[in-house]
Amino acid sequence: MVSISRIKDLGKEFPPRAVIKEVVGEDSNGQRIDNFLMKRLKGVPKSHIYQLLRSGQVRLNSKRVDAAHSLKPGDIVRIPPVRIGQDNPLSRKRIAKSALVSFEVLYEDETLMVINKPAGLAVHGGSGVSFGVIEQLRAQHPDWKFLELIHRLDRETSGVLLLAKSRATLVELHRQIRAGQVEKRYLTLVRGRWHNARQSVRLSLNKYVTAAGERRVAVAMGAGDEAGGMISHTVFSLKKSWQDFSLLEAELKTGRTHQIRVHLAHLGFPIAGDDKYGDFTLNKKLASSATKPGLERMFLHAFLVEVTHPVTGKSLRLEAPLAKDLQEFLNGLDGVTVAAGR
Structure with a gap:
């Protein structure tokens, strides 16, 4: 040793x-x-x-x-000791200029960068098959001495993503997140008619790994202290309703893995297009030609993050408009009714 x-x-x-x-x-x-x-x-x-x-x-x-x-x-x-095979793509593969992604920058200064992350792109690269947001940006700015993710978004989630350009910024914004001083709001479309104008959801969550090795989250069984798990808190507000769907704003009070997705699925309102916790039969219908335009990914968009700037101390409100594919799907709902399967 x-x-x-x-x-x-x-x-x-x-x-x-x-x-x-x-x-x-x-x-x-x-x-x-x-x-x-x-x-x-x-x-x-x-x-x-x-x-x-x-x-x-x-x-x-x-x-x-x-x-x-x-x-x-x-x-x-x-x-521990780690051995890398000689054929590991990450040991030799570089991002070609033609493969670089052009990100919409919502805000940038010498310490902080905020982008509108597109859906379908992971924040971190996987096992060498593809490169994520952080690898892309590092390749585009090789002269930057520091660049790290401040928080994460799921691959299929679009919207506001914060990155630190200095260690001090990363540490301070992590502190704000732990202290509950960062406001995060999402827009999501769910199956079913949501009736409450505003609903606070507090549930304990447990992580587990499937037989296939995939990470999942579930609501802990039991009540109170007996439930175990990590306490999670989301506040949902109704924005618009259709016959079979509801558009909700989700405000995160805690930042647990898959929190919004698991809360809504547990309540019987799975997110449209969610391939882990959703209604799989409905997802296939939404992606088919029966709905124009269709929905080919999870309807979850991080539209607002509000933080205190780590240098100036001023409140910084960062917003990303609803992604084009999601907005077009909502426009289609106004004229077409899609039956929600159960």
């Missing part, structure tokens, strides 16, 4: 060939452990890094932690 005292000399040895115990420094204060590992395990597929965390091969202060755990100076991260 490699001693802690030699960590500062090991930068060129990652991915490690022996167990390494790295002491977290001030520059990684507040960073998620998965992002911490991704920067150190260059070329290792993200799916494998998550598997290392789930299996307990990565440890923080000798304990298991989940991927979203935030680090503090002085923490000790155990990084």
Whole structure:
């Protein structure tokens, strides 16, 4: 095993060939452990890094932690030996200029970048098959010394996405998120007629892994403290109704994985187009030629994020108009009724 005292000399040895115990420094204060590992395990597929965390091969202060755990100076991260095959695409593949994505920039200054993320693009690249938002932007700005995601959006979710151009900005906005000082609002279309003008939903959520290795989230069984899981809170407001559908605004009070999707599915109002928790029969109908235009992805759009600027201290309200494909589908609902299957 490699001693802690030699960590500062090991930068060129990652991915490690022996167990390494790295002491977290001030520059990684507040960073998620998965992002911490991704920067150190260059070329290792993200799916494998998550598997290392789930299996307990990565440890923080000798304990298991989940991927979203935030680090503090002085923490000790155990990084196991990792072997990368010579044919790993990430070890040799670069983004061709023709494959670069042009992002709509909603806001940018020397410390912060905000884009309107398109649907169908992951925020992080997968196992070398494709490149995500962060890899795309780093390739487009090779002179930038720092660029990290402040938060995440699911692949099929479009809308406001924040990125930090400095470590201080990343740490401060992570602090605001943990303190509940960041406002996040989404627009989503659900199956069924929603009747309450405003409804607050508080449920405990548990993460689990399917037999196929996919991560999922479910509402914890039981009530109160017996339910276990992570408390999650969403406030839904009704924006418009059709015979079979409702357009809702979802305000996140907590930021759990798949929170909006699981809350709505549990209540019997699955998000249209949701391929994990939705109505699969309905999804096929919505994507067919029977509806013009059809809906070929999940109807979930992050339209507003409000934060306090980490440098100026002023409130920063960031908005992304509803994505074109989603707006066109809503326009079609005004003239065509699609029966919601159950």
